[in-house]
Amino acid sequence: MTLTAQARGTIAELRESVARLHSELTRNELVVWTAGNVSARVPGEDLMVIKPSGVSYDDLSADTMVVTDLHGKLVHGELAPSSDTAAHAYVYRHLPGVGGVVHTHSTYATAWAARGEPIPCVLTMIADEFGGEIPVGPFALIGDDSIGRGLVETLRATRSPAVLMRNHGPFTVGRSARDAVKAAVMVEDVARTVHIAHQLGTPVPLSRTDVDRLHARYQNVYGQR
Numbered sequence: 001m002t003l004t005a006q007a008r009g010t011i012a013e014l015r016e017s018v019a020r021l022h023s024e025l026t027r028n029e030l031v032v033w034t035a036g037n038v039s040a041r042v043p044g045e046d047l048m049v050i051k052p053s054g055v056s057y058d059d060l061s062a063d064t065m066v067v068t069d070l071h072g073k074l075v076h077g078e079l080a081p082s083s084d085t086a087a088h089a090y091v092y093r094h095l096p097g098v099g100g101v102v103h104t105h106s107t108y109a110t111a112w113a114a115r116g117e118p119i120p121c122v123l124t125m126i127a128d129e130f131g132g133e134i135p136v137g138p139f140a141l142i143g144d145d146s147i148g149r150g151l152v153e154t155l156r157a158t159r160s161p162a163v164l165m166r167n168h169g170p171f172t173v174g175r176s177a178r179d180a181v182k183a184a185v186m187v188e189d190v191a192r193t194v195h196i197a198h199q200l201g202t203p204v205p206l207s208r209t210d211v212d213r214l215h216a217r218y219q220n221v222y223g224q225r
């Protein structure tokens with residue numbers, strides 16, 4: 001595959017940033033062993049940068065990241081791509097606004113996935129980040145497009161950038177890989193808080209109007225601009 005100098009430069013930067021973002025998964029204790037992965041779409045190309053399969057987090061670097069096309073076929077890199085590559089690729093093919101995808105088996109979010117229970121919107125933080133409850137996606141086996149299809153169907157029906165795939169764990173998306181990592185950190189944090197709230201009683205849901213107001217404000221006003 002021939003790439004322009006600009007595309008090669010973009011890929012070099014994404015290899016760096018995607019490698020660095022994997023350290024956020026370990027720093028935030030979202031992953032064990034080699035589970036979990038981050039990918040980024042290469043803007044303007046039908047390509048993505050993703051973690052290699054089965055490599056220890058300590059050994060991940062820009063050089064070990066792999067580049068595949070949006071069907072998961074290896075384009076650049078020495079190592080085999082992550083076993084979740086097909087799911088990431090499916091999301092990029094079908095949701096053009098998505099620039100980054102993250103998958104983990106973080107403990108609390110995965111516990112909700114094990115019960116097949118959406119995380120209810122009972123905190124302003126959930127309204128801010130997720131715009132409502134965090135939905136559950138269908139059970140799907142790895143190996144074909146089933147996980148990707150389940151993710152895209154669920155993401156199209158929600159404002160949430162996180163989906164709890166049933167009996168599996170969270171997948172998150174964002175405009176960039178960094179946004180998707182942020183959503184992965186946030187979904188674990190609220191999964192834990194709401195779990196703890198459940199131990200002592202029934203968390204109180206926010207009204208739809210308040211959820212909409214909070215979400216609109218956070219998405220449009222909050223932060224440095």
Ligand SMILES: [Zn+2]
Nearest residue numbers: 103104168169
């Ligand atoms: Zn998984």
